[in-house]
Amino acid sequence: MLVSLIATKQMAEQIKKALADAGDIVFEHNGKLDSESVKEIFYSASRVSAEVLIVDLDIFYGKEIISALQGFRIARPNTRIIVIAPERKPGDEIISSIVGLGIYDIAAGEKESNWSEIIKNILLSPPATYAQAARWHTGQFLNASIQAKERVIIEERPAGIVTIAIAGTAHGIGCTHTALSISSFLARLGHSTAVIEDSQRPVFSFLCSVLKSKEGKAEGSYAVYGIDIFPLNESENNDNWNYDMLLKKIKAGQYEYVVRDLGVLDSARKREMYRADIAFVVASAAKWRWHEVIDRIDSEFSVIFPLASQNDAEEISFYAKIKGTALPYCSNPFAKENDSVFSKLLAPVLPSRRKKRILFGVF
Known part of the structure; x- marks a missing residue:
């Protein structure tokens, strides 16, 4: 609770x-x-x-x-x-x-x-x-008898559960770190958020153990810093995605946002990216690794460049004609230092606000 x-x-x-x-x-x-x-x-x-x-x-x-x-x-x-x-x-x-x-x-x-x-x-x-x-x-x-005017923020929210997919161009590029950072950002906004592991190198079970997590809202989840984490069950030998197997539990948890950590991008994971409401690829902005972006990323996906300057991101974005955003270094994925960046990246799936005057004190 x-x-x-x-x-x-x-x-x-x-x-x-x-x-x-x-x-x-x-x-x-x-x-x-x-x-x-x-x-x-x-x-x-x-x-x-x-x-x-x-x-x-x-x-x-x-x-x-x-x-x-x-x-x-x-x-x-x-x-x-x-x-x-x-x-x-x-x-x-x-x-x-x-x-x-x-x-x-x-x-x-x-x-x-x-x-x-x-x-x-x-x-x-x-x-x-x-x-x-x-x-x-x-x-x-x-x-x-007093009609006091107050401003109340009315939010227009996306219908249903919003799915956000994160994949990386290589191991160790920062895919899991980014998935946790986005999930933490959404939780700080007050949204019920879950992050699901579907990567080739599962680490969430170890992470939950290190952070001494508690039981989350849905069965099989672990609560960490206001988000529910669903680790990949490595003991189950099947070809199904963890996300698909958890659909009933996701619905039971009444989550507003589900972030999927897909691991290293391949053909199967690229199909999963298209299933999401919004998808991001985490890549290196180093010039000697530009080929990972040019050869493997569709122009429909936004790219996040950890540890890069905005000039680096703009340079590769101009060269490869792919949208890219620099993500400043932050060692703690649950910190709020990059909230302004995530606010812009997730704007298409965040609630839009409009102010409306209503009357308090009138019953």
Whole structure:
């Protein structure tokens, strides 16, 4: 279970005890918030793909938390929200408004309560219904007569699961590193992402072992830095692609993006590249290796040149008439240094945004 947590430091410690065996925290803010930062923190949380958001109301005592929660609900309508309400009683205006947003998991109790046990029981139970939260709902809303205008980002997303294929012109060129970097970039944007190994030299099992990964959302996957990794099962001796064998599990995991590490490009992998929504070939920009690009890469594929300057990429792109992008050196594939490069490369398959004015505070 992937969890986002916004709580006071003391409460966060108790909640983490409840999550010890139940889930991983993918977003966390500890400490009090002011009226300026409350919406910013909730917006940041909405950019992360989590199954549950846990909010401690003691982080902020103003009414702005209502619109912050509503903004989160709009951005992440399928995320379960659990509100911790220490010392709150039925009739509380803040909680009444929260219930009015369709948030029914209200954890109430005294300050000294065993919050770890309370949260654990809620997580193990189905989401609460209005009947369970009705005692909190007075039917009154804060500032119901005030129509406050807010800007909300509406995203137009690609339909279905977007597949991204990565292949290299040779072993050791950086194909796996690039596949992991792209997957990590998508996860940082808040997208549910899986990376699948279909290369000639499998390494994902070893990688997951070194990184001490945990179980991912789908059976057979391992969670690493917010992405689910599906290693190639070398014990299975068959001619099927790992991707094809995992289709049911991919669907069950409800991934938005699937990145395929195809290994070294050959005729069979070139066909797989055409099956993807977008495909990239990782190649060297060194002049003595230009033949690998010219002889083996179709003009429809974009090329990524690790360790190359933009001048190098432009030179070979002009000579070979193939689109190429330089990827600056970054030793950690899970770092964000090259996010601006991936943002441009993946623009055709990323959600497009448009701003629309809506009214908060009107029910």
